[in-house]
Amino acid sequence: MAGDAPSANRNERVDEGTTAAGEQPAPTLAWAREYDPSWQPAFTESTFGALVQVAGDCPRCHHHTAMNFPAVIPSSTVKAAGQVVTMFCKCGLPHEGRPDDDFGCGAYWGAVAEL
Numbered sequence: 253m254a255g256d257a258p259s260a261n262r263n264e265r266v267d268e269g270t271t272a273a274g275e276q277p278a279p280t281l282a283w284a285r286e287y288d289p290s291w292q293p294a295f296t297e298s299t300f301g302a303l304v305q306v307a308g309d310c311p312r313c314h315h316h317t318a319m320n321f322p323a324v325i326p327s328s329t330v331k332a333a334g335q336v337v338t339m340f341c342k343c344g345l346p347h348e349g350r351p352d353d354d355f356g357c358g359a360y361w362g363a364v365a366e367l
């Protein structure tokens with residue numbers, strides 16, 4: 253626990269000023285399993301049959317990412333609305349140092365979904 257001191261972030265440059273388009277692949281950010289409680293991205297929910305897709309831009313690498321959740325969670329104690337889900341970045345773009353079983357930049361955050 254509590255091992256997230258922002259010490260040596262190698263090669264992490266923040267280029268401000270050109271974030272209007274949103275489609276441009278930013279220079280690759282190194283992969284890191286990161287969580288920031290201030291990440292509350294405004295994601296869009298769409299329902300596809302038995303799945304709810306939550307989609308938007310990753311708050312860390314700003315690539316487009318989407319995750320699917322079952323619209324009905326097979327658990328009896330779940331409330332119908334305002335389910336907090338954990339989202340992981342799955343932007344699919346290469347991030348340096350990424351493990352084989354990950355598909356994004358390593359960021360994760362909580363999102364409220366109406367499942």
Ligand SMILES: [Zn+2]
Pocket residue numbers: 310313314315341343344345347356357
């Ligand atoms: Zn990414």
Ligand SMILES: [Zn+2]
Pocket residue numbers: 310311312313314315341342343356357358359
């Ligand atoms: Zn990301």
